[in-house]
Amino acid sequence: MSALRTPLVSKFLLISLILVGLSSISIVKAAKSFYIIGDTGTWGFLEQYSAWAFKKPFVAGDVVVFRYPATVHNTVRVSVSGYDSCVATEAESKKALWTGDDRYSLKKGYNYFICGIGGHCNAGMKIKIFAK
Ligand code: CU1
Numbered sequence: 736m737s738a739l740r741t742p743l744v745s746k747f748l749l750i751s752l753i754l755v756g757l758s759s760i761s762i763v764k765a766a767k768s769f770y771i772i773g774d775t776g777t778w779g780f781l782e783q784y785s786a787w788a789f790k791k792p793f794v795a796g797d798v799v800v801f802r803y804p805a806t807v808h809n810t811v812r813v814s815v816s817g818y819d820s821c822v823a824t825e826a827e828s829k830k831a832l833w834t835g836d837d838r839y840s841l842k843k844g845y846n847y848f849i850c851g852i853g854g855h856c857n858a859g860m861k862i863k864i865f866a867k
Contacts, residue, residue: 767796767840772862778803778810778850784862793866795843805835808860811851812839818847818863821856841866 770791773782778801793799801810811823811831823831831851832838839848843866850860 767794767798769798769800771800771802776802778808778860780855780858780860783859785864788862788864791864793841793864795841795866797841797866799839799841799846799848799864801832801837801839801848803835805833808850808852808855809833810837810839810848813847813849815845815847818849818861821849821861823849823851843867 770793772778773784773787775781778784801808809831811817811827813823813827817823817827828851839846841864846864846866848862848864849856
């Protein structure tokens with residue numbers, strides 16, 4: 736059989752193998768991690784979330800999930816000043832998620848989230864996450 740192969744077929748097979756190899760590499764690079772926020776897996780008042788986040792090897796593109804009873808809390812992606820002051824801007828607040836299963840893709844560098852419900856951020860519902 737192989738004696739019947741023309742050089743063109745061999746080139747085609749070689750190129751195909753190279754393409755398959757390259758696509759496998761990009762699949763490995765594209766695989767991102769998925770983290771449920773907190774040691775308890777719940778977004779609430781019982782944890783120091785930034786201390787939890789500090790121990791994780793986040794990279795840009797990883798997905799973080801905030802789980803909570805949907806009517807009790809929310810999540811707002813904020814700037815560093817929103818994180819420090821526990822006050823979201825109007826634009827940030829408009830993008831708040833309330834699903835109880837809120838998902839965010841991390842950006843390179845620091846990512847800040849708070850609960851936007853009055854008093855909750857000051858009670859500890861805030862998280863600072865660094866992604867490489
Ligand atoms: Cu809350």
